[in-house]
Amino acid sequence: MREHSGKTGFRILSYVALSLAAAGVALPLLPTTPFVLLAAFFASKGSLAFAQWLDEHPRYGPIIDSWRRKRAVPVPAKLLACSMMTLSWSMLALLGVSGMILAVSGTCMVASACYLVTRPSF
Known part of the structure; x- marks a missing residue:
């Protein structure tokens, strides 16, 4: 029973991630690629x-394949992710969040951006 409930959890997570990816197609501030990759990961654990x-899938399949084969991320996804991290950090700074939170979040965002930018592109 436990194995089945775990698969159900992964299945639900895959549907949620794909829903967010689909929303990202229409909403310019929501990235599509990371959510597609998450959906593929969760689906592989919950629903073959x-x-x-x-x-x-004609739209999502190539993104997943490029990530699996080359760990590649498309340039528009890299630009959007880095822009959103910069915007998010700037908003935190403008809202007067403590220096410690700015330092920790900034460090995490810079590390994430460095990882992302060093991945190959399509």
Whole structure:
């Protein structure tokens, strides 16, 4: 029973991640690629049929395939992610968040941006 409930959890997470990815297609501030990759990961753990559907999807399949084969992220996704991190950190600074939170969040965002930018592009 426990194994089944774990698969259900992964299945739900994959649907939520794909929903966010689909919203990212229409909303310019919501990134699509990270959510597609999360959906593929969760689907591989919870629903092989859904994972296969994602792999064969005309829009999402190539993103997943490029990540799996080359760990590649498209340039627009890199630019959007870095821009959003910069905007988020700037908003924290403008809102007067403590220096410790600015330092920790800034360090995490810079590390994430460095990882992202050093991944190959399509």
